[in-house]
Amino acid sequence: MTDHFDSEAFYAALNAARLGRQMTWKEVAEEAGVNASTLSRIGQGAKPDVNGLAALLTWSNLKAEMFIPRAGQQEAEPIARITALLRADPKLSGDKAKLMEDIVISTYKKLRDD
Amino acid sequence: MKFRHGFKAEAKRIAARVREKVGLTPICPIEPVQVCARFDIRLLKLSEVEPDSPFLHGENRKFFSAVTVPRGGQTAILHNDKHHEHRQRSNICHELAHCFLGHGFTPPLTIDGERTHDRGIEAEADFLAGVLLLTDEGAMHVLRRRLTDEAQHLYGVSEQMLQLRLNMSGAYIRMRRAAVYS
Numbered sequence: 684m685t686d687h688f689d690s691e692a693f694y695a696a697l698n699a700a701r702l703g704r705q706m707t708w709k710e711v712a713e714e715a716g717v718n719a720s721t722l723s724r725i726g727q728g729a730k731p732d733v734n735g736l737a738a739l740l741t742w743s744n745l746k747a748e749m750f751i752p753r754a755g756q757q758e759a760e761p762i763a764r765i766t767a768l769l770r771a772d773p774k775l776s777g778d779k780a781k782l783m784e785d786i787v788i789s790t791y792k793k794l795r796d797d
Numbered sequence: 798m799k800f801r802h803g804f805k806a807e808a809k810r811i812a813a814r815v816r817e818k819v820g821l822t823p824i825c826p827i828e829p830v831q832v833c834a835r836f837d838i839r840l841l842k843l844s845e846v847e848p849d850s851p852f853l854h855g856e857n858r859k860f861f862s863a864v865t866v867p868r869g870g871q872t873a874i875l876h877n878d879k880h881h882e883h884r885q886r887s888n889i890c891h892e893l894a895h896c897f898l899g900h901g902f903t904p905p906l907t908i909d910g911e912r913t914h915d916r917g918i919e920a921e922a923d924f925l926a927g928v929l930l931l932t933d934e935g936a937m938h939v940l941r942r943r944l945t946d947e948a949q950h951l952y953g954v955s956e957q958m959l960q961l962r963l964n965m966s967g968a969y970i971r972m973r974r975a976a977v978y979s
Contacts, residue, residue, distance in 0.1 A: 694870040702872065703899030705814045708837060726870040768865045768895045768902055768918075779860055782851065787866055789846050790875045794839070794868040 693739075693750045694725050700743045715742035798920040805924065811897050812928040823934035826952045829889035832929075833874060838896065840889065842878040853879045863888040865895055867902055883955045887926060894925035927962050930954050936968035 701711050712719040721735045731739065740747055813823065819835050821827060833840040843861070844853055852861035862884075863876035874892040876885060900918045931939075931952050939948045940963065948959050963969055 691869045695867060698867065698870040698872060699896075699899065702836060702838075702896040705811060705818060705836070705897050707818070707835065768892065768900060768922075783861060783864075786843070786847055786850065786852075786861070786875065787864055790841060790864065790866040790873050791868055793841065793846055794866065794871045794873050 687751055688730055688747075689750045689752060690725055690728055690730055693731070693745070696745055696749070697722075697725075697739060697743055700745070711742065715739050798916065800921065800924070804921060808894075808898075808921070808925040808928050809933065811925060812932060815893075815897065815929065816932070823932045824938040825935075827890075827929055829886050829893065829929075832893055833889070836893075836896075837872075838893070839871065839873040841873055841875040843875060844878050846875055852877060863892045865892045865902070872896060881955075883949070883953055883958070886930065886953045887955070887958060890926035890929045891922045894922040894929065898922065898925060924965075927958060927965065930958065931962040931966070933966040933968065936963050936966035937971065939963065940968050940972045 697711070701708065706714070708722055709719060712722055715738045717735045717738050721731065725731050725735075736747065739745075815832060816823060816825070816827065819827070819831055830840060832838075843850055847853075850861075851857045858877060858879050861877050862880065863874060866873050866875065874889060876888050876892070878885060880888065895918070898918070898921055900922065903915075931948075931954060935952065939945060939952075939959075944951065945959075945963075948954070949956055952959070954962070
């Protein structure tokens with residue numbers, strides 16, 4: 684069956700909202716009124732139940748449609764989805780900039796593989 | 798760099814909230830490693846993830862400080878562990894500041910292979926990093942207790958960062974005014 688809800692993107696957006704409010708996952712669960720296990724399950728790729736989803740959308744001010752891929756929409760290659768915030772010399776030559784990109788990719792892969 | 802209206806007050810509120818969450822008073826030195834752990838942010842060393850990186854040696858070290866990379870619900874800060882210890886603390890706090898300010902992540906390079914660099918958000922992260930390392934209250938504490946000589950060691954900051962915070966926090970001005978009226 685086709686996935687109609689991108690749980691990983693939803694969890695990533697929740698994580699950004701959590702840090703933007705300087706909160707731990709436990710505090711998010713308490714404030715949103717969901718079980719901590721609900722958040723863990725979403726983090727492991729499970730689809731949230733309707734009540735949990737509603738509570739987390741309300742808490743985060745996110746919209747469900749942001750995580751529902753439109754029909755025919757191609758998902759970007761994982762490597763193209765890698766984003767970062769980089770503290771480095773802004774005036775870097777091409778080869779150094781490429782090395783920087785390699786560091787970001789290695790970090791992303793480490794998060795994926797560990 | 799001129800900040801958006803209300804930014805400095807917001808940064809100070811964020812720093813206060815973060816300190817409260819890790820159980821620190823406003824004048825306590827902050828431990829960036831402890832903050833990462835409290836907020837489930839993985840802290841990685843460049844020397845462990847990329848042991849052959851040219852940014853670990855000599856002059857090349859200055860080109861790379863740190864990067865924040867999100868993946869799903871995980872966030873990692875990878876930093877250059879070959880920088881001076883004070884600089885490492887500042888680099889990590891800068892990346893934490895990006896997270897706490899909700900700055901959007903971007904691809905590391907543009908399609909032309911150039912570095913993505915937004916001066917506005919970098920300046921915001923610099924400011925919040927400074928407040929995390931030495932709050933306004935901490936700066937006043939340093940001057941009131943005449944701790945200027947030890948402050949770098951106490952707070953784990955560079956001389957440049959210490960002077961920046963003593964100036965920007967208004968601590969110097971307040972001490973001068975207090976001397977005039979006493």
